[in-house]
Amino acid sequence: MKTIVLGAGIIGISTAWHLLERGHEVVVVDRQPDAALETSFANAAQISVSYCEPWANRAAPWKALKWMFDKEAPLLLRPQLDWEQWRWCLKFLAQCNDTAFERNVQQIVALGAYSHAALKDVVRATGIQYHRLECGIAHFYSDQKSLDEAGHAVEVMRKFGVQRRLVSRAELLQIEPAFSAYGERITGGTYTSTDESGDARLFTQQLARRCAERGAQFLYGHDVLRLNKTGNTIDSVAVSAIQSGATGQKHSILKGDAIVVACGSYSAPLLRSVGVDLPIYPGKGYSATFPLLRPEAAPLVSAIDDGKKLAMSRLGDVLRVAGTIELGGFDLSLDNPVAKARCHLLSRRIEEVLPGVCDTRTPEQ
Ligand SMILES: Cc1cc2nc3c(=O)[nH]c(=O)nc-3n(C[C@H](O)[C@H](O)[C@H](O)COP(=O)(O)OP(=O)(O)OC[C@H]3O[C@@H](n4cnc5c(N)ncnc54)[C@H](O)[C@@H]3O)c2cc1C
Known part of the structure; x- marks a missing residue:
């Protein structure tokens, strides 16, 4: 069976690997020159x-409204004249209640457990190294109200078997002493020892090489x-080679017995054109990677600064x-006031939480 996988991000490449395991002939298509570049x-x-x-x-709609004019808000809604955005927001609103919350937690727990087992299998089978740290994930909170809300979420999660627990400030700092300099401003936190961290790009690019070694064909660019x-079957894909300076685009048609669409948020418009309606709307996030000045003072436990919705993870010496x-x-623009403020927030917050630990003047690519 020939399967065409559209998209060479972590989802497309992991899918390609599992399809090869099941004996498929696999072709992966991506507009980038390598895997995991988006x-x-x-x-x-x-x-x-x-x-x-x-x-x-239940608190999300009010928070989102309150944050609408705050450039550094954890969740920033920038209203557009775009029906897809409003449709997505209405669907999101319909989930902002306790019943939906509990149902969604249960489904995400099941999906997470399945994904974790699948990830471990791939790592065991391939021996891929990707700065994996099995030190757990901690969330820290800077106000009592948010910590109380976290306590409620912990109760719901524990009901479905998640080993997350509420921890005091002292316990949190014992779990990860690197946050001691900021400790006075931490109200408390949560900790899940079974969680991990690791570099998604390294993982994906190495898995892509393993897929190529097993015979997958890659159409990058x-x-x-x-x-x-x-009829009712999607049986082929039109692709074009991206050639810099080319005057005309060269189209070709790829035929497959099955097609996997793993183009991230671009999957939604692509599938809409053939009548498949996915409730997916793009969310823009920000990321910076800083070299460590004092590796001995940097955290090993991956953390989430809940108030800012920023995560911090150690990846080797960055x-x-x-x-x-x-x-x-x-x-994707970065040259506007909102993007500049949000990029600045990353380095400023690291200096507040982990002062002097990283060189925040020189983020890496
Ligand atoms: C700032 C930020 C932090 C995050 N942190 C975490 C985290 O800590 N843990 C976690 O689990 N998740 C995290 N996520 C989410 C996670 O990174 C994504 O869910 C994941 O990378 C999505 O992978 P993907 O393969 O679906 O998409 P992508 O990696 O975007 O891959 C899609 C691929 O499709 C290709 N493509 C798209 N359209 C076309 C087209 N028309 N033609 C050809 N190719 C096309 C792209 O080139 C791309 O390579 C974070 C996301 C962001 C933005």
Whole structure:
């Protein structure tokens, strides 16, 4: 069976690996020159199986409204003249109640447990090294109200078997002493020892090499233009090679017995054109990777600064800080006041929480 996988991010490549395991002939298509060069490039590096707390909760709509004019807000809604954005927001709102919260936690827990087991299998089978740290994930809170809300979420999660627990400030600092300099401002936290961290790009690129060794064909530098439908079946994909300076685009048609669409948030418009409606809207996050000045003072436990919705993860001799979300359409720009403020927040917050630990003047690519 020939399967075409569209997208060489962590999802597309992991899917390609599992398809090869099941004996498929696999072709992977991506517009970039290598795997993991878009969302999977520099995420917050958390394998947060237990971060099964949906952002849609009863407090979220009010927080989102309050934050609308705050450039540094953890969740920033930038209203657009775009029906897809409003449709997505309405669906999100419909989930902002306790019943939906509990149902969604249960489903995310199940998906997380399955994904974690699958990840461990791949790592065992391939021996891939990706700065994996099995030190757990801690969340820290800077105000009592947020900590109380976290306590409620912990109760719901524990009900479904997640080993997350509420910890005092003292316990948190014992689990990760690197946060001691900021300790006075921490109200308390949560900790899940079974969570991990690791570099998504390293993992994905190495797995892509293993897929190629097992016979997968890679069409990098190819744009997916459209899916072609015959009757009720999507049986082929139109792609074009991206050639710099080329005058005309060269199209070709790839035929497959099955097609996997793993193009991240771009999957939604692609599939909409063939009548498949996914409730996916792009969320823009920010990420910076700083060299360590004092490795001995840097955290090993991956952490989430809940008030800012920023995650910090140690990846060898660098620290990755990433997070926040902005809902304003497909926008990758960094040269506007909102993006500048949010980029600045990353380095400023690291200096507040881990003073002098990283060189925040020189983020890496
Ligand atoms: C700031 C930030 C921090 C995050 N932190 C974490 C974290 O700590 N832990 C976690 O689990 N998740 C985290 N995430 C989410 C996680 O990174 C994403 O869910 C994941 O990387 C998505 O992988 P993907 O393969 O679906 O998409 P992508 O990695 O974006 O891959 C999609 C691929 O499709 C290709 N593509 C798209 N359209 C086309 C087209 N038309 N033609 C050809 N190719 C196309 C792209 O080039 C890309 O390579 C974070 C996200 C952000 C933004």
